[in-house]
Amino acid sequence: xxxxxxxxxxxxxxxxxxxxxxxxxxxxxxxxxxxxxxxxxxxxxxxxxxxxxxxxxxxxxxxxxxxxxxxxxxxxxxxxxxxxxxxxxxxxxxxxxxxxxxxxxxxxxxxxxxxxxxxxxxxxxxxxxxxxxxxxxxxxxxxxxxxxxxxxxxxxxxxxxxxxxxxxxxxxxxxxxxxxxxxxxxxxxxxxxxxxxxxxxxxxxxxxxxxxxxxxxxxxxxxxxxxxxxxxxxxxxxxxxxxxxxxxxxxxxxxxxxxxxxxxxxxxxxxxxxxxxxxxxxxxxxxxxxxxxxxxxxxxxxxxxxxxxxxxxxxxxxxxxxxxxxxxxxxxxxxxxxxxxxxxxxxxxxxxxxxxxxxxxxxxxxxxxxxxxxxxxxxxxxxxxxxxxxxxxxxxxxxxxxxxxxxxxxxxxxxxxxxxxxx
Ligand code: FNR
Numbered sequence: 412x413x414x415x416x417x418x419x420x421x422x423x424x425x426x427x428x429x430x431x432x433x434x435x436x437x438x439x440x441x442x443x444x445x446x447x448x449x450x451x452x453x454x455x456x457x458x459x460x461x462x463x464x465x466x467x468x469x470x471x472x473x474x475x476x477x478x479x480x481x482x483x484x485x486x487x488x489x490x491x492x493x494x495x496x497x498x499x500x501x502x503x504x505x506x507x508x509x510x511x512x513x514x515x516x517x518x519x520x521x522x523x524x525x526x527x528x529x530x531x532x533x534x535x536x537x538x539x540x541x542x543x544x545x546x547x548x549x550x551x552x553x554x555x556x557x558x559x560x561x562x563x564x565x566x567x568x569x570x571x572x573x574x575x576x577x578x579x580x581x582x583x584x585x586x587x588x589x590x591x592x593x594x595x596x597x598x599x600x601x602x603x604x605x606x607x608x609x610x611x612x613x614x615x616x617x618x619x620x621x622x623x624x625x626x627x628x629x630x631x632x633x634x635x636x637x638x639x640x641x642x643x644x645x646x647x648x649x650x651x652x653x654x655x656x657x658x659x660x661x662x663x664x665x666x667x668x669x670x671x672x673x674x675x676x677x678x679x680x681x682x683x684x685x686x687x688x689x690x691x692x693x694x695x696x697x698x699x700x701x702x703x704x705x706x707x708x709x710x711x712x713x714x715x716x717x718x719x720x721x722x723x724x725x726x727x728x729x730x731x732x733x734x735x736x737x738x739x740x741x742x743x744x745x746x747x748x749x750x751x752x753x754x755x756x757x758x759x760x761x762x763x764x765x766x767x768x769x770x771x772x773x774x775x776x777x778x779x780x781x782x783x784x785x786x787x788x789x790x791x792x793x794x795x796x797x798x799x800x801x802x803x804x805x806x807x808x809x810x811x812x813x814x815x816x817x818x819x820x821x822x823x824x825x826x827x828x829x830x831x832x833x834x
Contacts, residue, residue, distance in 0.1 A: 419718045419739045422755055425746035429604055431597035433582040434496050440578035441687035448687030451716025454695040458725045459784050463771035472774040473763045478657050483513030484760040485775045489714055489735030490540030492521025495614035497745040499607045503532045508752035510535025525617035530559035538563040543639045544632050553654050564654045569662030571640035574689035587613050651676040666702040679710035686715050686737045704730030720762020728778040
């Protein structure tokens, strides 16, 4: 790219250039055939925006209120592990950029900086994401997050077993990284990354580094995402009692599960298929959003595939309260450190703002389903001409397009190919 990056995709390309292949593959890769990951982008093509004209949009507001706090933009930085492999002190840089942008930062259990280090480095709104590797350890981490002032706990529920990420398997990706000839060549051909890596050393899982020798096993379990697969609704009650502040359940993919979470005491849900990194065949969250909104009035957050302001606006219009960004800020981090994250967040906020103006909605909090039209997917059996309106409606309902506010919905935009060129 010869000119300056102007969108998230440009940052993705820059990230790919700067990172060794093994690291970029970890950041980018999805499960199995990566169909779910691609689908997370393509699904937005089914939803298109319906602009309202002659509305005064001279003053606009991209901000939202969530859990009694104001956010400057309707998104936050979602939890991602091993951020220091992308840029030294990655977790802290992400937290700081989020603070500057006036949005929450979600620290992963698998972070490199510890719960306490991130809290000391940021005065922003911090959330902590919990993986249940082992019950006792989970309890300790929850108490640490509470003591360090994290305002909200996110329980991730879609990693009972590790996703089959074939890029990582082929690359022998793991911690500590083994210095194979391939890795050394990868490092030599990406000197800017290697320099930072050599100066800062092998990243550790900061939340697990103590004098306790069992932590080594725990770190390995975390690396291979060997979680406690027995964790179920009864155990959820235990966690609910343990954590006194707001609690969200991440990885929800069904309207009935969303309802069950709220009945069990959660304060909201995060519809997510983990960015296509766990179950390749999972539906995309936006396709279950409207149905979930019909079932619960509590906050619904969503992620997986959000790269454009228009994606965010579509989700908000269909009933989401906010969007978690996964890879998008990581592309900025990997390309240009803290400044790269800030720029990605700014770009997305500007895109949301521009979209609001263009659809005639002055405020992100006033978005409603009638700004979106959800087209039925291409028919596989009957030709479109012989399909009845009812059939189209059935498709629409089937694919989650019925709005909670009962207005007509929608389909989408441009097909964004995932490029995998290497530097
Ligand atoms: C993740 N994700 C994730 N989720 C979580 O709950 N805990 C974690 O530690 C991680 N780690 C992680 C690492 C990396 C490199 C990625 C890309 C993702 C999933 C993440 O929170 C989010 O659900 C997805 O990234 C959303 O999809 P997009 O935006 O990346 O397409």
